[in-house]
Amino acid sequence: MPPGLAATSHPALSPADAARFEAALFGGDESREWAAMQQAARAIAAAVLRDFDEIGPLPPEPRILVLAGKGHNGGDALLAAKFIHEKHPRARIETCLVFGERVLRPLALRAWRELSHAPPCRARPCVAPRLTDGENSRPDARSGPTSILPGPPFDIVLDGIFGFQFRPPVEPRIAALLARVNASPARLRAAVDLPSGLGTPDVFLADFTYATGIVKSPALAEENRAAVGRLRYLDLGFWDNTANPSPVPADPPAAAILTPAVLSPLRVLRSPLTDKRDYGHLFIVGGSRGYPGAVIMAALAALRSGAGLVTVFVPETMAAACAARAPEAMWVAWPETPEGGLALEGAHLFRERADRATALLVGPGLGREAETLALAADLAKLSAVPLVLDADALQPAIVGAGAASRILTPHVGEFARIAAALPGAGAVTVLKGPVTRINDGGATTHHSLFGGPVLARGGSGDLLAGLIGGLLAQEPAQPLLAACRGAVWHGLAADRLARAQGQRAVNITQLLDHLAGVLREDVPAAAAGKVTSGK
Numbered sequence: 001m002p003p004g005l006a007a008t009s010h011p012a013l014s015p016a017d018a019a020r021f022e023a024a025l026f027g028g029d030e031s032r033e034w035a036a037m038q039q040a041a042r043a044i045a046a047a048v049l050r051d052f053d054e055i056g057p058l059p060p061e062p063r064i065l066v067l068a069g070k071g072h073n074g075g076d077a078l079l080a081a082k083f084i085h086e087k088h089p090r091a092r093i094e095t096c097l098v099f100g101e102r103v104l105r106p107l108a109l110r111a112w113r114e115l116s117h118a119p120p121c122r123a124r125p126c127v128a129p130r131l132t133d134g135e136n137s138r139p140d141a142r143s144g145p146t147s148i149l150p151g152p153p154f155d156i157v158l159d160g161i162f163g164f165q166f167r168p169p170v171e172p173r174i175a176a177l178l179a180r181v182n183a184s185p186a187r188l189r190a191a192v193d194l195p196s197g198l199g200t201p202d203v204f205l206a207d208f209t210y211a212t213g214i215v216k217s218p219a220l221a222e223e224n225r226a227a228v229g230r231l232r233y234l235d236l237g238f239w240d241n242t243a244n245p246s247p248v249p250a251d252p253p254a255a256a257i258l259t260p261a262v263l264s265p266l267r268v269l270r271s272p273l274t275d276k277r278d279y280g281h282l283f284i285v286g287g288s289r290g291y292p293g294a295v296i297m298a299a300l301a302a303l304r305s306g307a308g309l310v311t312v313f314v315p316e317t318m319a320a321a322c323a324a325r326a327p328e329a330m331w332v333a334w335p336e337t338p339e340g341g342l343a344l345e346g347a348h349l350f351r352e353r354a355d356r357a358t359a360l361l362v363g364p365g366l367g368r369e370a371e372t373l374a375l376a377a378d379l380a381k382l383s384a385v386p387l388v389l390d391a392d393a394l395q396p397a398i399v400g401a402g403a404a405s406r407i408l409t410p411h412v413g414e415f416a417r418i419a420a421a422l423p424g425a426g427a428v429t430v431l432k433g434p435v436t437r438i439n440d441g442g443a444t445t446h447h448s449l450f451g452g453p454v455l456a457r458g459g460s461g462d463l464l465a466g467l468i469g470g471l472l473a474q475e476p477a478q479p480l481l482a483a484c485r486g487a488v489w490h491g492l493a494a495d496r497l498a499r500a501q502g503q504r505a506v507n508i509t510q511l512l513d514h515l516a517g518v519l520r521e522d523v524p525a526a527a528a529g530k531v532t533s534g535k
């Protein structure tokens with residue numbers, strides 16, 4: 001693993017390994033566990049409120065439901081509700097202690113006391129068996145347990161019934177509660193650490209799952225995606241202590257989670273003595289009469305990547321319009337086929353300039369004409385610089401051509417198309433989707449959890465390809481790092497875009513205006529109140 005990734009990509013663990021890891025980290029010391037619970041809860045509260053911005057502002061009196069079990073998962077949820085309440089003192093918090101108050105473990109009880117005694121908190125217990133339709137859901141200051149479901153939709157539901165100590169099955173009473181909560185309208189459903197009942201049919205259905213301290217591997221499993229929703233990793237600093245005494249997982253891990261810190265080297269001052277040639281020169285080959293926009297979007301993203309120079313080869317009838325849209329790039333007009341794709345006869349234009357490139361991106365908007373694909377295969381074969389192959393260039397005959405290192409950026413459909421050609425290609429594969437999985441043929445798959453459905457629109461992949469291409473042009477010897485950084489940067493910019501404008505009324509090129517903000521915001525400080533080893 002490149003050194004730039006080792007410290008900024010944290011292992012995902014099985015629940016059993018996570019339990020062992022935490023046991024060793026805290027050494028059974030309750031004060032340290034309490035500190036960790038506070039830190040986890042603050043992080044959950046902050047993340048939930050931040051993610052709510054994708055919907056809009058919280059109403060003045062948000063209605064919040066907390067489902068709490070007896071353990072630390074419940075404690076985290078209860079304390080998170082307390083911290084949300086501190087920010088929104090008029091919040092109406094309804095708390096369902098699903099096993100009752102008497103069985104709460106010490107820290108969960110302490111969390112419950114903090115929540116219910118925090119003046120003027122209106123948190124009131126709702127006991128699961130009393131969840132009847134007829135009861136008034138608005139807790140009154142002195143009333144006892146109330147019903148949770150009638151009334152207006154909850155703004156936030158926080159699920160803290162079971163965390164990584166869950167053992168199936170879910171007992172019928174709790175299964176019924178979960179079914180009822182799942183069927184009730186709610187604006188944002190948040191699972192603490194893991195959705196309760198994960199792996200069974202009786203599972204909490206989350207919009208977001210907030211993994212505290214460690215991502216547990218079931219949260220990454222494809223079959224659990226519908227229940228997990230969007231997975232957020234809340235880095236609590238568990239991996240910062242190099243002298244960690246815990247049973248460290250097998251090295252290298254099968255799955256690792258990328259953190260925003262992978263972008264830190266992009267936040268440093270550049271040397272005053274440099275010029276544009278020190279920051280790489282990306283060549284992009286793409287565009288066709290049928291798809292003129294994709295290559296423009298890739299070029300726009302490359303221009304924001306920090307690359308010093310970007311040259312784009314496009315069909316000749318497009319070049320003038322492209323130059324008007326992005327004059328910062330050099331647009332080379334390439335002879336066209338009758339259908340408007342790149343013709344083989346233009347290859348000399350590329351060859352004449354080839355020694356200036358430090359990386360090459362082929363694919364955005366290329367089209368699938370046989371002549372153009374043959375040209376793309378020739379370019380891949382002859383390239384002396386690392387490649388990014390995207391979109392229509394993701395064909396078995398192209399991904400396997402030539403010896404230059406390469407990054408492939410398929411979505412699931414494109415991945416299926418090239419899968420057979422991958423073993424010999426020695427490529428870094430960026431498998432795009434709600435979670436983006438990056439692998440260079442090694443044992444570890446790096447996961448970018450950033451970005452969300454705001455990206456589910458045409459063009460977001462073109463922006464990613466341009467960004468990765470631009471990063472690769474700057475560090476041609478580090479394709480894995482370029483791929484990981486590109487995915488994280490793109491995803492974090494998408495999250496910022498969705499928080500600023502919501503998920504709907506968006507043009508995907510607006511993501512470009514959030515790339516700078518990602519680099520200029522603080523890396524979330526796992527360090528705040530860092531949890532340290534007891535040894």
Ligand SMILES: NC(=O)C1=CN([C@@H]2O[C@H](COP(=O)(O)OP(=O)(O)OC[C@H]3O[C@@H](n4cnc5c(N)ncnc54)[C@H](OP(=O)(O)O)[C@@H]3O)[C@@H](O)[C@H]2O)[C@@H](O)CC1
Nearest residue numbers: 033036037071072073162163164165166167169193212213
């Ligand atoms: N230091 C901290 O504060 C940190 C806290 N973190 C948080 O703590 C969570 C782990 O907390 P935890 O160990 O208390 O276990 P948790 O999953 O809440 O279960 C509680 C109990 O439920 C029970 N139970 C299990 N299955 C059951 C079933 N089917 N039906 C009924 N009961 C069932 C079982 O008890 P038993 O039945 O054995 O008495 C179990 O012990 C973790 O996921 C994360 O959210 C960390 O991430 C950060 C550091």
Ligand SMILES: Nc1ncnc2c1ncn2[C@@H]1O[C@H](COP(=O)(O)OP(=O)(O)O)[C@@H](O)[C@H]1O
Nearest residue numbers: 432433434451452453455456458459460461462
């Ligand atoms: N629901 C989603 N959540 C997170 N990311 C998504 C989601 N849908 C799409 N994306 C991301 O958007 C991009 C889509 O790429 P792609 O399918 O190639 O789109 P296009 O070809 O239209 O540009 C990828 O980076 C993918 O990870």
